[in-house]
Amino acid sequence: xxxxxxxxxxxxxxxxxxxxxxxxxxxxxxxxxxxxxxxxxxxxxxxxxxxxxxxxxxxxxxxxxxxxxxxxxxxxxxxxxxxxxxxxxxxxxxxxxxxxxxxxxxxxxxxxxxxxxxxxxxxxxxxxxxxxxxxxxxxxxxxxxxxxxxxxxxxxxxxxxxxxxxxxxxxxxxxxxxxxxxxxxxxxxxxxxxxxxxxxxxxxxxxxxxxxxxxxxxxxxxxxxxxxxxxxxxxxxxxxxxxxxxxxxxxxx
Amino acid sequence: xxxxxxxxxxxxxxxxxxxxxxxxxxxxxxxxxxxxxxxxxxxxxxxxxxxxxxxxxxxxxxxxxxxxxxxxxxxxxxxxxxxxxxxxxxxxxxxxxxxxxxxxxxxxxxxxxxxxxxxxxxxxxxxxxxxxxxxxxxxxxxxxxxxxxxxxxxxxxxxxxxxxxxxxxxxxxxxxxxxxxxxxxxxxxxxxxxxxx
Numbered sequence: 092x093x094x095x096x097x098x099x100x101x102x103x104x105x106x107x108x109x110x111x112x113x114x115x116x117x118x119x120x121x122x123x124x125x126x127x128x129x130x131x132x133x134x135x136x137x138x139x140x141x142x143x144x145x146x147x148x149x150x151x152x153x154x155x156x157x158x159x160x161x162x163x164x165x166x167x168x169x170x171x172x173x174x175x176x177x178x179x180x181x182x183x184x185x186x187x188x189x190x191x192x193x194x195x196x197x198x199x200x201x202x203x204x205x206x207x208x209x210x211x212x213x214x215x216x217x218x219x220x221x222x223x224x225x226x227x228x229x230x231x232x233x234x235x236x237x238x239x240x241x242x243x244x245x246x247x248x249x250x251x252x253x254x255x256x257x258x259x260x261x262x263x264x265x266x267x268x269x270x271x272x273x274x275x276x277x278x279x280x281x282x283x284x285x286x287x288x289x290x291x292x293x294x295x296x297x298x299x300x301x302x303x304x305x306x307x308x309x310x311x312x313x314x315x316x317x318x319x320x321x322x323x324x325x326x327x328x329x330x331x332x333x334x335x336x337x338x339x340x341x342x343x344x
Numbered sequence: 345x346x347x348x349x350x351x352x353x354x355x356x357x358x359x360x361x362x363x364x365x366x367x368x369x370x371x372x373x374x375x376x377x378x379x380x381x382x383x384x385x386x387x388x389x390x391x392x393x394x395x396x397x398x399x400x401x402x403x404x405x406x407x408x409x410x411x412x413x414x415x416x417x418x419x420x421x422x423x424x425x426x427x428x429x430x431x432x433x434x435x436x437x438x439x440x441x442x443x444x445x446x447x448x449x450x451x452x453x454x455x456x457x458x459x460x461x462x463x464x465x466x467x468x469x470x471x472x473x474x475x476x477x478x479x480x481x482x483x484x485x486x487x488x489x490x491x492x493x494x495x496x497x498x499x500x501x502x503x504x505x506x507x508x509x510x511x512x513x514x515x516x517x518x519x520x521x522x523x524x525x526x527x528x529x530x531x532x533x534x535x536x537x538x539x540x541x
Contacts, residue, residue, distance in 0.1 A: 102530035103523060105436070107443040108501035108508040135432040137534045139390070141502065142435040144483035145397050146389035149409050154384055157410055161380060161417040166373070169421040268419035268437075326422050 101130035105138060119309055122272070167266055219310040220256045223249045234320055234339035242305065244339045246273075246320050248313050255317075259307030265324060269335075271307065272325040275317045318343055365430040366423075373420035380417055383430070388413070390431060391438040398442035398505040408445050412438050443505045486536035494529030497522050 100117045103109050109117060121127035223229055226249035234244040242262035248255035257273055265271055322339035365386050371379035392409045399405040415437060423430065487495050493515065500511045508526055512519040 099523065099527050102527040103501070103508050105530070106498065106501040106508075106526065107440055108506065108511065108526065110507055110509065132428050132432075133534055134530050135428050135436050137530065137537050138439070138502065139429070139432040139435045140537045141483055141487075141533070142390050142394045142438070143431075144480035145503070146393040147396050148389045149392040149406060153406060153410060154381070154388070157384060157413045158377065158381055160410070160414050162377060164414055164417060166375065166421045167418055169373070266419070267415045268422060326424055326427070 098124070098127055101127050102134055105131055105134040115309070118270070119311075167269075219254055220247060220258075223247050223252060223254055223256055226251050230343065232320060232341040232343055234322060234341035237336065237338045237340075240338045244307075244320075244322050244341075246341070248317075250313060253313045255311045255313040257307065257309045257311060259322075260305065262305045262307065264305075269324045269326060272323050272335075273311075274321045274323065275319070363429055363431070365434075366425050369416070369420050369423050369430040369433075370425070372417060373423055380420070383416075384413060387416075387431065387434045391434050394435055394438040395442045397503045398439065399445055404445060405442075408441050409438070412441050415441070439502070439505075446505045483537065486533055489536055490529050490532055491525075493517070493521075494525045494532065497525040498529040498533070501526060 097117060097120045100109060100113065101121065104114065104117050104121070117127075121131060224247065228251050229247065229249050231245055231247045234246070236242065236244075243258075243260050244262075245258045246255055247258065259271065262271070319340065319342040321337045321341075323335040323337055325335050365383060368379045368383040368386065372383055388409070391412050392405065395408045395412065396402065396405040399408055412434070416434060423433065427433075428436075487499070490498065496515060497508070497511050500506050500514055501508060504511075504514075506514065508522045509519055511526075512522040515522065
């Protein structure tokens with residue numbers, strides 16, 4: 092899908108008229124695109140007007156049912172400042188060819204599983220992952236989950252290709268109104284503010300399929316020189332800086 | 345390395361919308377059930393109207409409307425007025441849950457075998473119902489200003505709960521055409537009804 096095409100999907104997106112694959116692609120895109128985010132906000136406001144024109148009060152008895160149910164329903168914790176610590180890196184280390192071959196062997200079982208899943212979801216994802224893993228500089232970072240967090244996230248990438256592939260599996264559905272969001276941390280020597288990710292450090296947003304198969308597979312343009320990757324839960328529209336707890340994190344070895 | 349806290353502390357989030365519903369939703373986010381009850385009074389016709397239009401079946405629509413309100417309650421803690429009003433968020437959630445409901449129903453009924461006659465009846469019914477149900481002259485006027493294809497495409501997607509690919513089948517036009525008509529139609533509606541910040 093070309094860049095122009097994806098900007099044009101905001102209208103179909105707010106109408107919930109995209110198929111799941113396109114919706115994922117658009118959400119990936121619009122989290123990082125101010126134009127599309129403005130479109131989404133404006134179109135939603137428009138649709139609220141349209142919705143008001145077809146308003147129908149529900150049966151009176153529903154109010155009591157709703158109030159009874161919320162009285163026993165716990166609210167989500169509000170966004171909390173992220174506090175996960177990342178082991179700082181002494182400096183940039185490129186994985187040597189020999190090591191990457193060894194790593195590839197160790198990872199093989201996992202990658203085969205991923206490819207098997209990928210064929211059912213997106214061929215471009217499987218192709219891109221295969222291309223990345225063929226590179227001499229292929230690197231895979233497994234992100235460590237915070238205590239009690241289910242599922243796995245890995246990022247496979249090649250600087251030579253300029254491509255990163257995000258592989259999330261066995262994940263619980265993101266709580267309603269929230270989405271998993273991926274962040275990258277620049278190398279300490281590559282930024283003026285080495286101690287924190289910033290708005291520029293934000294990569295994109297990936298929302299799990301509502302069908303909830305628990306898998307997230309995305310192909311991204313590799314940001315320059317990543318030092319670490321992290322996943323947080325954010326409001327569905329995406330956040331410009333991290334607001335949720337870091338639930339997965341991994342430093343580049 | 346320490347991730348920086350968010351730019352929006354819960355209470356400092358200056359509401360871009362000063363409306364009552366958003367204020368109530370923020371109070372509900374602090375656990376105020378009375379505020380949520382008032383919010384229900386304000387938003388329930390909006391939510392139920394959308395759900396009913398898409399789901400059609402009254403009993404199922406009630407279930408979905410109730411789900412939407414429980415979800416509004418659960419997520420009220422994270423409401424961010426700078427990303428849109430409570431009304432916009434509630435109608436977004438209502439439509440999404442309604443569409444989830446009809447699509448999971450359709451999937452279980454092997455929608456691939458949908459026959460053309462049923463599709464055409466479905467289409468006419470949606471459009472007729474929408475025309476009959478619009479009680480706000482302003483919205484009706486705005487919809488009337490769309491080209492026929494724009495209006496049908498937007499209505500089939502929004503009120504019919506169809507994907508744009510389904511809309512293309514229903515209208516017998518190319519998918520790309522539907523995509524651009526939906527976009528043109530929404531831009532026009534936005535210009536007629538407001539939607540700019």
